[in-house]
Amino acid sequence: MQGGRVTERRATAAPAIELRGISKAFGPVQANKDISIRVMPGTIHGIIGENGAGKSTLMSILYGFYKADAGEIFINGQKTQIPDSQAAIRAGIGMVFQHFKLVQNFTVLENIILGAEDGGLLKPSLAKARKSLIALEKEYGLKVDPDALIEEIGVGKQQRVEILKALYRQAEILILDEPTGVLTPAEADQLFRILARLKAEGKTIILITHKLREIMEITDTVSVMRRGEMTATVKTSQTSPEELAELMVGRKVLLRVDKAPAKPGAEVLLVDDLRVTDEDGVERLKGISLKVRAGEILGVAGVAGNGQSELLEVLGGMRPATGQVSIKGESIDLTGKRSDGQSRRSRGIAHVPEDRQHEGLIMDFAAWENLIFGYHHDPEYQANRLLMDNSDVTQLAARKMERFDVRPPNPRLTAKSFSGGNQQKLVLAREIERNPDLLLVGQPTRGVDIGAIEFIHKQIIALRDAGKAILLVSVELDEIMSLSDRIAVMFDGRIMGERLPSQTDQTELGLLMAGIDPDTD
Amino acid sequence: MEKMPKWADAVLVPLLSLLMAAILSAIVIFAIGEDPVAAFKLMVDGALMRSAGWGYTLYYATNFIFTGLAVSVAFHARLFNIGGEGQAMLGGLGVALVCLYIPWPHWTLAIIGASIGGAIFGAAWAFAPAYLQAKRGSHVVITTIMFNYIAYSVLNYLLVNVLIAKGSMDPATPKFPEATHLPTFRDMFSTADTILFRGSPANVSFFLALFACVFVWLLIWRTRLGYEIRAFGHSDTAANYAGISAVRITIVTMLISGALAGLMAVNTTQGEAERLILNPTEGAGFIGIAVALMGRNHPVGVFIAALLFGFLYQGGAELALWTNIPRELIVVIQALVILFTGALDNMVRMPLERLFLAFRRKEAR
Amino acid sequence: DLGGKFDKSFNEAAFGGAQRWAEESGGAFREIELQSEAQREQALRRFAEAGSNPIVMTGFAFGNVLSEVAPDYPDTKFAIIDMVVDAPNVRSVVFNEHEGSYLVGMMAAMASKSGTVGFIGGMDIPLIRKFACGYVQGVKAVNPDATVIQNMTGTTPAAWNDPVKGSELTKAQIGQGADVVYAAAGGTGVGVLQTTADEGILSIGVDSNQNYLHPGKVLTSMMKRVDNAVYEAMKSGTDLETGINVMGIANGGIDYALDEHNAALVDEAMKAAVDAAKAKIASGELQVHDYMSDNSCPAE
Amino acid sequence: MDFTTLLLVLDSTVRLATPLLLACLAGLFSERAGIFDIGLEGKMLMAAFFSAAVAYATGNVWLGLLAGIASSMALSAIHGLASITFRGNQLISGVAINFLAAGVTVVVAQSWFRQGGRTPSLEGASRFNPIELPLAESLSGVPLLGPIYHELVSGHTVPVYAAFAAVPLTWWILFRTRFGLRLRAVGENPESVDTAGVSVIGLRFAAVAIAGLLCGIAGAYLGTALQAGFVKDMTAGRGFIALAALIFSKWRPWHALYATLLFGLLQAIAVRFQNIDLGGFVIPVQFMEALPYILTVVILAGFVGKAIPPRAGGEPYVKER
């Protein structure tokens, strides 16, 4: 699959960027494994891949932010050492990070000159920057007020500042890490016009994104990353969104989950016009309405960052929201004192959070302690009115671990000493064993290997068959396809559409996830 | 997977840090022209080789147990309570008021009353910093520092203007009534023909401190509250997931911490001075930080570290008594212990981790 | 007492007495300087147990502790200065500081050109008010219209050791017109004397002879012969006479200092007047009011 | 209060505010770069001792000043090592430094001078002496302005003028130079500096060193100008008042001047007047002493304008978890 479609090396020009055998590990996590890539000058090269695939890491290495463990970098055919960002800037590389590296209470101008000042005094630097800013603004239509504070301008403007920063440093190679994640469609369109303009001037651009539409629209070539490895590089003109969707989310082995048809019962969860505004004032949920019945699994598909996390967090009591949510006909509090994880649990809602390491588990707690996390007030776990019954809980834990095939089944080990899959089984054991009316599950198999995935899927189906309602959020399309009885696709804080798994395919869902409704487009 | 075994982190790291602090201390003693070995012998002789020496060592240790526990409880919720000093001062006020204004029939009742008084006043002094951290995000470190100074002024004012004994030149309260006096170790352990712990201030509140150790151990590792405190301390995002209220845990933990610091006054104010004096804490609140750091926030560790500091204090007093080494040497040692076990612990941990990783790899092969 | 051994004043006087005894007799003495209340008792007991005899302590703050410790060591003799402790093995030495303060008050009034003189006390306790009261009486005896500005450094033992505050208070008094300032403030006095010297006015030292600190700038010193008291106590050794020992002008326990450092400042008339008063006090003809006898000062 | 008293109180305010101001600016540099510094007290104390000791030994106050600065910067280096290099807890490191200074000064003083942990009194050229500004004497007759110039402006020691000059200088460095821009950036968002290719560690060490320098001057002022020698614990909490002033000023140089002058005034009043009688209502001196701390808590609580510290403050810069 790979070989045939890799861009052929042009004899005339050396590639603007060539990476050879780049590897990088963060402690035990292998973020990049022996990655090689070649980008020709004057092209736009896309990189896609699921969360945690290692895209940002790779680009940060190119920009000198991280140091690679192994590998070589060639810029315009020259082997180049990039020990820090200064070296990258000197080599003509500019990068717009996924999380902007701006100083919030500095002005636009100050941010632009930071690190690229002329001389020890600021005044001349600022004056010079102001001049070239006006020039750049004219040239590319990148309008920002040079004297505005970063914290006072929107994210779209902040991104322009990052781009201006790179251009001010006369970058010939521009890396953009998920630039449209934070932009409105109009802003994104404008960004693409600017990118096209830059390309026309002969600049080289690397664009990281999850959105297939963008890849198709603007890139010349595209690479796909998966679990730290580069799995394919193809010419955009020779591929299709369907193929890319498959490359991005597909597995070599598609899992078949044996399950009986659902026998949906009464409505358990009813959500109406749910809205969430985050700490930065960005509206994350823009009026979500859905329902889940007993004995069915509603799968919520979508690219990360489109509001699925917030949906789960609101339902799990982790953040306030407006709108109506009722469980078994009784409405629940979405704000105030009575809206927290404890109260949700008492209403029969169990929650397997997306981030098991930072939310679902306390990594320094022993397994047995983690197995009562959130339920620690349950009378069953107390020895008397004052003390908890640790030995009893430990024994209970050992049995649960046995049942959920946690390896090793030693309840005294700390959570961090288990592998990812086993950590996930701990969380599932805890939540499913409570026999809840509604189970919220986020990314149940992220970073988990195939054997464990199968086991986890079986447990979820078993709970469904016991007549419980399940809301499943996953970025893995085949997981959604194989588990769900109904599928809702989220995009930009809204439900893009609902499908039945029997009447759709990955392509259609992939397009919905990218914000394209195939029925209307 | 942990980079090194738990025991290494809990025992080896503090031991090595302590060793480095000890070596540097020896160098300091040597540098001021004294003999470190002789000084150490003198300290051991004065602090551990006589029952009265033990009486002082345990007296100081009692203070440090309370303040060390206070710091550790807060640490479990990842709160850094530097306010032990002020909380203990206010605890002294609570103890004094209880002892002076309530006519106690017997010390057994008085110690209960005084403990409650000290704990409540200490907790009250911790409340404002706790509330401000929980509700307004003002850093508890800075506010507790400020509250230490405010406490000193409050105590100063009350002793000079309100509580001072009539006709006395000392800014101190009158002596507490006879019935509130606590039995000392001498009263408790001397037999008819051998007097033990003669004149030393160790008293029954040492057992109160032991009781506090057990209490903290139960609280942190056996109760739901302790479970929530630890969970919140390890991960506030996970605590949010589990529905553990950050505000509640912050305030409750600081109240417990302040109460423990306040309890120290039972030992100093009711047990030793038998009146409230101007500087009833003598820096014990700060030593609690070192004790907690060294004791790895575990009551057993705190107990051992408190004994060590008790020994240092008594030994240091002996040094000052019989040699030209000033008592401040102890402050230097204390500083080095805090520095190495608290701030420079990575200096020991990092190479140790590498060592363990390398060792394991070799083993795996 | 608190304020440090080398406060150039009270504690240093005591230390000097001990040293004199050691030099003369070839005996050895142990000394300890205490930083906190809690160490007092420990130090006393440790010295007693180690066989030190007698044990001399300076400062009223020992009173409480000594009354508890003394009965435990009936064979050890104790001497305490500035405080009365009623025990069979304790000698309590108290001084008539008001008498000496009266003398230096007279000198201050005579040396003052502005008619305004100052007093800076240490910790605000009756003992220091006793100094102040004697001083005021002396000033008024010479110049009934004179103004005496009084300040206390503080209300806690820290007041004995706060040269910065001493210096600031001196500047304040100078601002109010004082041209002679009497410092009865332990280590704080160092700051007072320094500032008066810097600002070119006169000061009066206390306890030790402090004239030498700033020659030609210190008018005189009110000498409280703590050194003599310590010396005597040590010299008599185990035969130390117990009971209360009042030291005043009559028995040489109190005096004012005259030496080469202040000779130029004290003219004949001044000396004559002061010596006359001194004789009268010694003979009992002149009674200086003692503030501590009734906690009030008639002269103010 | 008449005019002369007022002048004298203000004069004393200037003297007492000087160490606070220097220490506050020291904290400002450090914390603006993202390194919390509760060791101001210790650094000042250390400098107070070594400046007095060396000034006594050499008879030259300038050598004393250098020694004070060097000792203070040595403590800064320890703080940097712990909190920048080894990513330790900045607060614990600060606590340790305060203890270290409290202990070392007395131990060394005792060992060198055997005077119970103090240095001998300094005289003449081993002290900073007040300097008369030109025309102070001749202008003192001019009504109002004359006495103000003579009493208040003239007649202070070199460090006082240095401290006041340090305010505009600090402002200029922070807001008008490249170094200042980067320093502020590293305290707000070290990644912004790192991705701009500037060394985060280098900047932070520079900031900590400047803090050491300023604390060194503050300490030398205490030991050789405000007083004539070192006494145990002579900083008496000034480092913490400076810290309070830093919060009070919300990490801004000119406001630091105002805050330290205010706190200096409170100290000057507390020094002069034991209790202040406001017609029947007596303000005890202890209240005046505690007021800086109380005000700071009020500010921290956000009731009077919120004090937002530099965003990256207190956090070691860790790139790879």
Ligand SMILES: Nc1ncnc2c1ncn2[C@@H]1O[C@H](COP(=O)(O)OP(=O)(O)OP(=O)(O)O)[C@@H](O)[C@H]1O
């Ligand atoms: N600074 C770091 N320290 C430790 N681990 C890291 C660090 N940065 C990334 N990782 C880990 O490396 C892996 C790759 O992360 P990376 O950010 O490169 O993924 P990505 O493909 O950019 O994902 P996303 O689409 O979510 O941005 C992940 O497992 C991540 O947790």
Ligand SMILES: Nc1ncnc2c1ncn2[C@@H]1O[C@H](COP(=O)(O)OP(=O)(O)OP(=O)(O)O)[C@@H](O)[C@H]1O
């Ligand atoms: N993030 C991590 N931090 C520390 N140790 C880890 C980490 N991930 C894995 N380990 C260690 O490595 C071992 C193997 O981990 P790995 O994730 O490769 O297991 P696995 O075979 O994939 O199991 P699973 O199927 O459960 O994911 C684990 O048992 C654990 O001790």
Ligand SMILES: [Mg+2]
């Ligand atoms: Mg990324």
Ligand SMILES: [Mg+2]
């Ligand atoms: Mg795995």
